[in-house]
Amino acid sequence: MxxxxxxxxxxxxxxxxxxxxxxxxxxxxxxxxxxxxxxxxxxxxxxxxxxxxxxxxxxxxxxxxxxxxxxxxxxxxxxxxxxxxxxxxxxxxxxxxxxxxxxxxxxxxxxxxxxxxxxxxxxxxxxxxxxxxxxxxxxxxxxxxxxxxxxxxxxxxxxxxxxxxxxxxxxxxxxxxxxxxxxxxxxxxxxxxxxxxxxxxxxxxxxxxxxxxxxxxxxxxxxxxxxxxxxxxxxxxxxxxxxxxxxxxxxxxxxxxxxxxxxxxxxxxxxxxxxxxxxxxxxxxxxxxRNVQRPLLQAPFLPPKPPPPIIVVPDPPSSSEECPAHLLEDPLCADVILVLQERVRIFAHKIYLSTSSSKFYDLFLMDLSEGELGGPSGSGGPRPEDHRSHPEQHHHHHHHHHGRDFLLRAASFDVCESVDEAGGSGPAGLRASTSDGILRGNGTGYLPGRGRVLSSWSRAFVSIQEEMAEDPLTFKSRLMVVVKMDNSIQPGPFRAVLKYLYTGELGENERDLMHIAHIAELLEVFDLRMMVANILNNEAFMNQEITKAFHVRRTNRVKECLAKGTFSDVTFILDDGTISAHKPLLISSCDWMAAMFGGPFVESSTREVVFPYTSKSCMRAVLEYLYTGMFTSSPDLDDMKLIVLANRLCLPHLVALTGRASLCSLRCPGTHSVDQSGLQLRNLLPLPPKC
Missing domain, CATH: 3.40.50.300 (P-loop containing nucleotide triphosphate hydrolases)
Incomplete structure (x- = not known):
């Protein structure tokens, strides 16, 4: 066949x-x-x-x-x-x-x-x-x-x-x-x-x-x-x-x-x-x-290892410098009133001033209860009546500051001289605490209620006091800190100084550079004086490095305030505890927070905000990202929950950063323990449907 x-x-x-x-x-x-x-x-x-x-x-x-x-x-x-x-x-x-x-x-x-x-x-x-x-x-x-x-x-x-x-x-x-x-x-x-x-x-x-x-x-x-x-x-x-x-x-x-x-x-x-x-x-x-079996089932195919996903991290928000400056024009959640020449009132925020200037940091940490600002015994300074008994001498002291000699001295940018005349011996830079010898008891006195006279503690300030003031946006009375500035400080140059304290930048076309240098000397903001000197010497390009150093120092101070809760004005109630935060920083870095604290919501007028389904570790990571623009993963952080929270707050940049960090932790299991890696895998993989 x-x-x-x-x-x-x-x-x-x-x-x-x-x-x-x-x-x-x-x-x-x-x-x-x-x-x-x-x-x-x-x-x-x-x-x-x-x-x-x-x-x-x-x-x-x-x-x-x-x-x-x-x-x-x-x-x-x-x-x-x-x-x-x-x-x-x-x-x-x-x-x-x-x-x-x-x-x-x-x-x-x-x-x-x-x-x-x-x-x-x-x-x-x-x-x-x-x-x-x-x-x-x-x-x-x-x-x-x-x-x-x-x-x-x-x-x-x-x-x-x-x-x-x-x-x-x-x-x-x-x-x-x-x-x-x-x-x-x-x-x-x-x-x-x-x-x-x-x-x-x-x-x-x-x-x-x-x-x-x-x-x-x-x-x-x-x-x-x-x-x-x-x-x-x-x-x-x-x-x-x-x-x-x-x-x-x-x-x-x-x-x-x-x-x-x-x-x-x-x-x-x-x-x-x-x-x-x-x-x-x-x-x-x-x-x-006789022993031949029927066709057997096929073992499942193990697909090849896929290439690592390409996580595109979008650009961070470009308005990181504009939003803080916008808070000066639209003082949302302001808690400080700066009084200039007895008639000009400028609303500001403690957290921005204190993290940019050591002088403001020391000022806002003062004990404003009745008593002297002096040594341990409390007898190092004159009585209030002694301060008020010589108005002519005080007036002559201010006229001396307005003289030509003072402007020439400000133009010389002698850092050591300004420090010595201020009564301190600290270095020319931002100080981290009040333990550097700046707070002294000479020339301070009393004010009725919670306040102090500061004319001898610093030439930039006259007094500080807590009082009920009307909010410029909500027109509701609330407790604010009122700081009277020295009469030699003019509003125009002082606004330029405030813009530097908020953004770290100084425009090359600013007018009254000499007055700006004078205010910078009074506030001991020596980096600003150096920027003015660079502009006068046609070396404004050097100010970029000063701005970078400014942001590094302020980032460190902001992280310290976040960890200690210093100058906080809101508390988030979470599933496993509470965490303190700062409304101005949140408003300037997150549109979702700006809408919540600046809109007609209950949270805009309360000091406690409930955040359900959120842990302290996730909220701390979000706050650190909003404050510093950086994300740091930690072993106790649940990446999936953080991605959910960041998505709720409309933060796509943080979502991408968290996804990339989670991917890196899975690629490098040595950075975590075996149990932690398995936990991450269980969180990333979907659960099987229940029968």
Missing amino acids: RYQEGSQYGAKAQEGSVGFSLELSRETQLSSLLLLPPGSRREPSIMGRQRKGWYSPWETSQNNMSQLMDSDMDYERPNVETIKCVVVGDNAVGKTRLICARACNATLTQYQLLATHVPTVWAIDQYRVCQEVLERSRDVVDDVSVSLRLWDTFGDHHKDRRFAYGRSDVVVLCFSIANPNSLHHVKTMWYPEIKHFCPRAPVILVGCQLDLRYADLEAVNRARRPLARPIKPNEILPPEKGREVAKELGIPYYETSVVAQFGIKDVFDNAIRAALISRRHLQFWKSHL
Whole structure:
């Protein structure tokens, strides 16, 4: 029968069927369609050797008989089951690649598979001409020795494949998971054809090109030929689609990837099992077929490690300098009133003044209760009546400050001189506390209620007092600190100084630079004096470094105030405690906070704000980010909860920073303990649905 089938092959080969043929004149033509494994060398055919004069006619006939005997050895071996497996499916779904991976152990990269598709088939005569292919066809499945013979076919629908289907033991029906039409043709074209030509042969449904499900489709489409139809993400079939079709047809379903070398053995081993079970029903006397199992379930595919996600961190808010300056024009949540020349009132904020100037820091930390500002004994300063008994001397003292000599001294920028005249011996810079010798008891006195006279403590201030004042925006009375400034301080230059204290910048086109230098000396803001000197010397470019140093110092002071709760004016009530904050800093750095504290909400007039579903660690991280513009991760910080909180507060920059920090912690597990890494993974992965 096999010789008769071989004689029929010559009439069917033109229609696309490729089968086992002993017609030697067709051997060379079929070998041109073979995909040999890398490094293998095909021996010339017998007819080719005869044409080249390598064999005599007698040797040719002897070799011909030898090959025929070798090819029939598998059929004559006892207890060796020869399985004819026909592979069918649409064009370009990966049938030939799958056969070569099993028969020739061929490995291909994804970019090799993306080359221009040329319809080919794998010729069956490889089992006769290639010893390696013949050896790889032999296998043992469930203690049964088998010889698997793979038959490749063309994928054209109009081809006649009846010869390939003849006496087939099992049919492997392939489709591509990147081509929904190929799966549709499984039901409409291929399965009916299989049942027409071999109704008793079992069928195995195989989804090929599994690697495309997890591949970068943009890179794949770029690597393909220019005129190829691009693969769209919505065309990638999930495994459920293949299982639905397989369940509808009542056949097993498997997935393979030649690139990842996944599922190849599963497909053909289970195809062999299906063929042996079908054969066991007819050849029930074969005892070695009793232990053959049904096709097994396929182990899940472990996708390749994906590339790390690219987290795009948006630019931080660009209005970090404009918002603090805007608070001077629109004094929202102001808690300080600066009185100039007994008539000009400027509203300001403790947190900005104290974190930018050590003089204001010491001023706002004073004890304003009744008593002297002096040494431990409280007797180092004069009485209030002594201060009020010499108004002429005090008036003459102010006129001396307004004189030409004082302006010349301010223009000289002698830091040491200004410090000595101020009564202190500290360095020319921001001081961290009142322990640097600035607070002295000379020349201070009493004021009615909570207040002090400061004319001798500092030449910049006259007095400080707490009193009920009307809010400039809400027109409601609330407790504020009123600071009377020295009469030599003019409103225009003083506003420029306040802008520096809020933003760290000084405009090059500012007028009255001499008055600005005078105020900077009174407040001991020596960096501002240096900036004025740079502008006068046409070296304004050097002020950029001074501004950077200013922000570094203020950042450190702000973090200290956050940790200690100094100058706080609001308290957040959280799930696990409370934390103090500062409304001006929150308003200038977060639109959400600005709307809450500046709008018609209850929180704008209360000192306690309830924040549900928020922990102290998350709120502290948010406040530190809003105050300093930086994010620092800590072991006790839950990144997912912080992302939720940052998203609630409309902080996309913080969300991106937290995501990047979480990703870095997962990449470097050494930075956290094993339990912490596992906790993070559990937080990042979604929980399974409850049954």
